[in-house]
Amino acid sequence: MPARTLPETLEAAQTASRALATLTSVQKDTALAAVADALEAESSSIIAANARDLEAGEAAGLAAGLLDRLRLDEPRVAALARAVRDVVALPDPVGVVVRGSTLPNGVGLSQVRVPFGVVGAIYEARPNVTVDIAALALKSGNASVLRGGSAALHSNERLVAVIRTALESAGLPADAVQTIDAFGREGAAELMRARGLVDVLIPRGSADLIQTVVRESTVPVIETGAGVVHILLDASADEAMAVDIVRNAKVQRPSVCNAVETVLVHRDAAERLLPPLLAALRHEGVLVRGDDRARAVDAGLEPATDDDFATEHMALELSIGIVDDLDAALAHIRRFSTKHTESIITGDMAAAERFLAEVDSAVVMVNASTRFSDGGEFGFGAEVGISTQKLHARGPMGLPELTSTKWIVRGAGQVRG
């Protein structure tokens, strides 16, 4: 049994958040450095706890992609510690003056970054998210309440215990970081209804999980999304670049949300690009499906249905469609995209600019791998997630996205006329 009820846990988070809001950057950085050191020092115990989750996951028949995201080994624990140190190196967003002015009547206005207060996160089978969100929340002056899912229960409990001990050793309240995994599904449901106690809720994981949080939550949500990610190979696409980028975007880490799921090929480039592209993908063991027109070019393709075009596979699977022109590609993307990341490979300036302007996604690219759509790659240190909604944050989220603002008004007795 947890020592506290869930309302007591949220109350403790609020109390901790008030202490965090007044810490200096040096105090927060010292505590984060202690967390990084502790993660390295406790690497063996963390990997041991993770092994219990992996064993249970294998027994339960978790998909290979999920098991990969769940797995912690020495290099990955070292990477977690490095990610925390990256956060130390980032500037503190709290106290930054965003805008300011003096009104004609002499009243002074300034809009200043302040912590949210309490940040909730609901995610699945990704212990690295536990460390990323705890560290980013702490640096931005927020307490975090983490629900990491039963598949990573032991990993997350161990990670949070290591973090809390390190925080206390640095003189910070341990309740700055709490896990509510022990409260099970009902705990997650209560967290979603805790408007007023939790300032923002970030779901990460499957489309199902995210949609549940969006539907059930009264706490403001940042939707971090499933990625049905598209690459368009335009008529003028360079062959080597097209093959390199699609291979990288699919194969380098297929289990993450910025991996490509659909390649659209301009009809004028299909005969030229499909053979080398398919050869490269098959060499990497990718299961490639195609629409009727793609199968007319290569009869070895499995048929791609609308369901395939709408699916985030998280595996070495990919669908190919042939399109008549840019308009047809934009229409396909509008229909199937989750508005995460899309890229066009082209040598045609006008096509590139239209694609960048008209695709309504968080990240739009020209001649680059969709795998760059990532907070770490963008220089944000660790990342909280990739927002696929348009409110507050869009695309990879870093420290400033974990703050709110407050207007400070200084007068000398002014009243409104």
Place this chain on the structure above:
Amino acid sequence: MPARTLPETLEAAQTASRALATLTSVQKDTALAAVADALEAESSSIIAANARDLEAGEAAGLAAGLLDRLRLDEPRVAALARAVRDVVALPDPVGVVVRGSTLPNGVGLSQVRVPFGVVGAIYEARPNVTVDIAALALKSGNASVLRGGSAALHSNERLVAVIRTALESAGLPADAVQTIDAFGREGAAELMRARGLVDVLIPRGSADLIQTVVRESTVPVIETGAGVVHILLDASADEAMAVDIVRNAKVQRPSVCNAVETVLVHRDAAERLLPPLLAALRHEGVLVRGDDRARAVDAGLEPATDDDFATEHMALELSIGIVDDLDAALAHIRRFSTKHTESIITGDMAAAERFLAEVDSAVVMVNASTRFSDGGEFGFGAEVGISTQKLHARGPMGLPELTSTKWIVRGAGQVRG
């Protein structure tokens, strides 16, 4: 019967939003100038439509404060046109580059402001909101779908008709601004569930309305709040300043959310400040309630209950509480504030700085009237509302708060290593 179903209305808004997103600033400003001219030219027909709503409101026994907010007369219609012209004069937020960098591998990143797409608004009995939101949405490249409530049905229908005609005359799609009042309550409910079709929903009005939208909506909401607004008269508060500011904050326009509802008085200043303050408030016809300690100073006060301290009166009513010190004032505010606006009147620098740092509200003030907590006063032109949540926007919202951003990534074939 409306000519369109609600889904058709939202579809039309989406189509219009795509056209709006590619307009130049000049095109938008020309259309807004036409809207302002049309509002003035149609002043009589707008006031006539408003008269029907006022008559129905009086018959239905609407409170004086609500009737005041509903009323349009020549000066108020002229003010609506002026507010639209103020929006014309504001810089276009769309296309502004918020951040940018070049990664070590040569990939170029820029984060650019883009319209949300479709903005929904649900509000009550405030025809000025119809014009404010339509104008601000248009300038920021968004289509708006407005649900203004049955009490202002005729006013809003007339205003939207005038706006749509003016937009068409300027070559813009009329569907950039639509009202869904004709769909009644079920229309509002459908709007709240239209995630994916509506990008953001802004409720304005009573606490009940706002809480319903927050609870029922799957579309991301910006909570614009009820204002249980506090002024703290510190021990060192100047008497004339204290009386001036409280009087202004309560009396100048009691029916709006930045009007003060509770005055907290430091016990060391109660004997000095209460008599002149009460004399001034009573002279203005304010019904003043007090806690037991305030009533010990002035036996003529009505008793103030916890319910009074938690109520936004929207009328010439005010509650007074005596507090032992700043900590007690902060605790009272933490308990009863809706996190909208609070002000301290003080000559004590340390008390001012603690108040500004520790009060967790959208707008915190020292020695100024809470009536300044307003988009117009802040120089935003018209205002969309005052956000009392911490996500995306906090405090008075203007044009930039009606945009999202998009990451533009330009490469030359880079893949992730």
